[in-house]
Amino acid sequence: MIPGYISILLLLIVSILWATGWRDILLPNMRTGWTAAVALAIAVLLAFPLWTSPIASEPAVEVHVSAWLLLAASAILLWRTAQDSQRGYLMLCALMLAIVWGSARSLYSHETMFYWMDPLWDMPLLAGLLCGAFTSDSRHQLVLVAWGAALGEFVVALFREGVIHARIGAWEWWDSVAIAFCSAVAVTVLLKAARAVGVWISAAWMYVRGGRSS
Template sequence: MNTGYLSLWILIIAVILIVTGWREQVVGHSKLWLVAAAAGFSLMLQHEVVTIQSGLHGIINIHLSIIGVLIVVAAAARGTRQAASLLLCVVSSLLVGIIWGSVRIMYSYDPVLYVFHPTWDGPLIGGLLTAAFTTKVPNQAAIIGAGALAADALAIIWLPDGNPYTIGHLSWWDTCILAYATARAASAGGRLVSIAAVRLRTSLTNNRGGQSPS
């Protein structure tokens, strides 16, 4: 699959869901114009690249579109008023980044053994972990964004110096958006299971209460 197509497909599905009344499941209570502005800002900076000569990995190319991710992370941190919630986001981001980066490093050595796709397994696991840590949309977006950057940092440190390492390219955005979609889908699925369990429990309780004593 060409890079960027996965992001495009997921974004089209997200727009359809928002228009048809599933906005809360996609972006929560976030303002749509802010989401659109952040996406447009990242898109405009996609072709702007900064090259850094690193002693750890050699050449590192950074697309300035990742500024959009940094804005999301900063906005979520600013909106988190409780220190415990902020600490949870920080720890969750580090855990997601370590696992995501470890999968990337492992597949770089042996890309034969994978579950779905060598590029997709890491973000899928990261998205599931994010949904397990929190169900709040801003926190999930921040954890995934910071976790993706932490995974890059781990890969830069661990992988040997060789080909230039690039952050923020279209394939990178594919993994981030896939991770977010996985987190939202897992959260929605967990909520549906919880509602079904409550209804089943209520139904069983009502049936037992309606039985006449023998």
């Protein structure tokens, strides 16, 4: 599959749903202006080969400027929306997500036969499930996915033999981020729907029982 195809496809789907009134269901805590500005800036930056090497001793570890923007935006989002007690918890969750992400990718790089759906999809889907379990706030899910995916690349690089190599912000990386974030949002929506159905069934059952007793 062409790198970046999944990211663009999911972005189009989310944009259509957002424009047709599904924002309050899918991403109720995201502000339209802020989200559109960051997404547009990332799309523009991805058109240019703006790579940086944050570690001077490891020039093979590269981070694209678009990834830096996402990490900075998610850090600001964490600082402005999370309480003091939540920040430590979310940072710990991001670290755990990075360890799981990097370990699974390292395993797939050595042996690809033990995959669930597809080596490209398995880890992002698992990350989305974990994010949905860690928090139901879409803003915090974005923080976990962004930092978990970035730190996970370093974990993968550490497990590799020989030269440490990582490209954070490549199209393949953005595909994983998009899959993980959409999976986390989907898990949250499904849990809310299941909870609402459960409440409705419970209320209907209590109404039926009340009607019979009277």
